[in-house]
Amino acid sequence: MNNIWKPGATRLECATITPQPAHGAFDRVLRPLAVGACLLMGCAGDPGPAPIVTAAGSPICSVVGPSVPSCGRWWGEALDTGKGSLVSAVDRAQASLGRRLDIVHTYHRWDDLFPTAGERALAQDGHLLLIGWKPITRAGRPVSWASIAAGRQDNIVRTVARRLRALDVPVLLSFSYEPERLIGTNGTPAQFAAAFRHIHDVMARAGATNVRWVWTVIGLTSPHWQRTYLQLWPGQKYVDWIGWDPYNWASCRKTSWSSFRQMVQPFYRWITNQDLGNKPLMLAEYGTVESTDDPGRKGLWFSAEAQALESFPRLLALVYFNLPSPPASCDWQSTTSPTSESDFGSLARSAPFEPTQSLNPVAVPGT
Numbered sequence: 577m578n579n580i581w582k583p584g585a586t587r588l589e590c591a592t593i594t595p596q597p598a599h600g601a602f603d604r605v606l607r608p609l610a611v612g613a614c615l616l617m618g619c620a621g622d623p624g625p626a627p628i629v630t631a632a633g634s635p636i637c638s639v640v641g642p643s644v645p646s647c648g649r650w651w652g653e654a655l656d657t658g659k660g661s662l663v664s665a666v667d668r669a670q671a672s673l674g675r676r677l678d679i680v681h682t683y684h685r686w687d688d689l690f691p692t693a694g695e696r697a698l699a700q701d702g703h704l705l706l707i708g709w710k711p712i713t714r715a716g717r718p719v720s721w722a723s724i725a726a727g728r729q730d731n732i733v734r735t736v737a738r739r740l741r742a743l744d745v746p747v748l749l750s751f752s753y754e755p756e757r758l759i760g761t762n763g764t765p766a767q768f769a770a771a772f773r774h775i776h777d778v779m780a781r782a783g784a785t786n787v788r789w790v791w792t793v794i795g796l797t798s799p800h801w802q803r804t805y806l807q808l809w810p811g812q813k814y815v816d817w818i819g820w821d822p823y824n825w826a827s828c829r830k831t832s833w834s835s836f837r838q839m840v841q842p843f844y845r846w847i848t849n850q851d852l853g854n855k856p857l858m859l860a861e862y863g864t865v866e867s868t869d870d871p872g873r874k875g876l877w878f879s880a881e882a883q884a885l886e887s888f889p890r891l892l893a894l895v896y897f898n899l900p901s902p903p904a905s906c907d908w909q910s911t912t913s914p915t916s917e918s919d920f921g922s923l924a925r926s927a928p929f930e931p932t933q934s935l936n937p938v939a940v941p942g943t
Contacts, residue, residue, distance in 0.1 A: 642816035648931030652679025662694035765807035795820030812853035819860030858893035863908035875915030
């Protein structure tokens with residue numbers, strides 16, 4: 577596994593995990609009050625694409641449930657700060673796109689002091705932070721899920737809880753994102769689920785009720801990993817969003833080219849058929865490389881994404897992993913060609929993402 581870590585708030589993408597053999601082992605959610613209640617409380621069944629509309633026919637968009645848009649989808653990115661600041665990187669990205677980043681994705685090790693000054697500034701400026709928190713220390717030492725579940729890391733958890741609570745706005749937290757990579761190193765799937773529940777409960781007791789909990793996996797679909805995901809699941813009451821991290825590796829890993837639809841559909845189909853509480857879904861990371869055979873193919877990949885999203889109504893947030901190589905193992909940047917850059921910007925301003933531009937991502941429902 578090719579893990580790359582860069583100091584600072586941004587986590588860098590890792591190589592694909594090699595599946596092990598089995599061994600023992602709402603696009604629109606505000607349909608009057610009933611649908612809002614479903615998203616808040618986790619009803620069974622898909623609420624379906626039916627927003628409230630005005631007499632003029634325009635949707636009344638708002639933030640409902642755990643930072644969920646009732647119309648459209650959140651647009652987000654993970655960015656390479658280089659030698660500059662996170663705030664400057666966000667400013668550059670927004671200027672290039674001609675729209676706001678609803679979500680800014682950052683990453684931290686277990687003993688990092690976060691949120692950082694840059695993250696706090698972005699949160700206060702109306703960006704929804706998605707923070708990946710990995711149980712590996714800055715020195716590279718794994719922090720076992722069992723020790724977290726047993727309360728031996730509670731001092732660190734309470735410190736993070738106080739700092740997140742002080743933001744005083746909603747924040748998305750993904751504990752031990754992509755836990756598939758850490759099975760064995762950090763413990764068993766059951767120990768991960770127990771650690772997730774324990775951190776949730778400690779933070780709730782510490783008053784960090786502004787935290788929205790994201791369960792993020794890679795999104796593999798072999799029978800072995802489908803069984804493992806059910807073991808990794810902490811329980812409906814502990815999760816607000818479900819995320820996964822699909823990539824079109826193509827020439828970078830000498831695999832076949834995958835369209836956005838082909839990349840997303842397998843795990844989407846599986847997860848939406850599980851009894852996990854009808855949670856809103858996000859691509860917590862995703863990306864595509866350039867085609868070595870067709871220099872315009874990456875741009876067309878972005879162009880086709882907007883229409884493909886019609887097939888995924890529960891996918892309510894997309895966070896593009898906009899990192900170069902190096903430091904990432906593949907070049908996911910949206911600026912790898914003029915057509916890619918242009919079509920990526922058009923995608924960000926397209927119909928699936930247009931409604932959220934008028935929303936406040938850190939609004940609390942009812943305010």
